[in-house]
Amino acid sequence: MLTISLDPYPLLDVVCFLTEFPQSLSLMSSPESIARLWSAEATAPWQSSDEIRESIRALLRWGGFKPTGRSKPASEYLLKAIRENLYQSINLAVDACNVVSLHSGLPISVVDLDRASPPFKVAIAAPGSNYVFNTSGQTIDLGGLVCLCDAEGPCANAVKDAQRTKTTPETRRTLSVVWSTRALGERAAGVAAWYRTLLESAGATTHDVTCS
DSSP: OOEEEEOOOTTEEEEEEEEEOSSOGGGOOOOHHHHTTOSTTSOOSOOOOHHHHHHHHHHHHTTTOOOOGGGSOHHHHHHHHHHTTOOOOOOHHHHHHHHHHHHHOOOEEEEEGGGSOSOEEEEEOOTTOEEEOSTTOOEEEOTTOEEEEETTEEEEESSOOOGGGSOOTTOOEEEEEEEEEGGGTTHHHHHHHHHHHHHHHTTOEEEEOEEO
8 A cells, every 4th residue: 555654734734545447547548437527517525715715825835835826725826717618638537637627726736756756755845946847948946835745745735736647548547645634624525535436437447545
């Protein structure tokens, strides 16, 4: 079983799980059960709110990061993209992640496990840390932001995931990280359970990951 170590972070409530796909993502499509959720008004088990958005921002501010402007939580970008009809399907792994994030209000990271190098930990990035987050080579300043890290350093967080570990058409195994705060009770666990159900209904297999 995969284990992820957690550095001290009093507000953090994080749930992780591993997904195995029966084929590479290029050979799988997002089913109707996921596609029909691409609307902020779609019926879903979870709904976002201004209270949830502020709770997530407070979580990210704890380490000194400023989650505003271009550095706001990924879940907020998703809501804007959906309302402006800007979102396009990417692949099954990312689409499932994004519909769950959209409706729950919780940021979620998806990492291609075969492009990352264990061991994994969740920790606050040091001042001056950064990584490339898209194919254009743009970087994000990570200082003070709680991140998932592998052997090479930070690779994902609640704002923007690293380009080096993002999914590709060949992806077969992913690690999902649901970012939440203790202020929202058991929300992360409930959201992760729904997320896993969507993936499993699309033919994937999910596995528990220990975070401690």
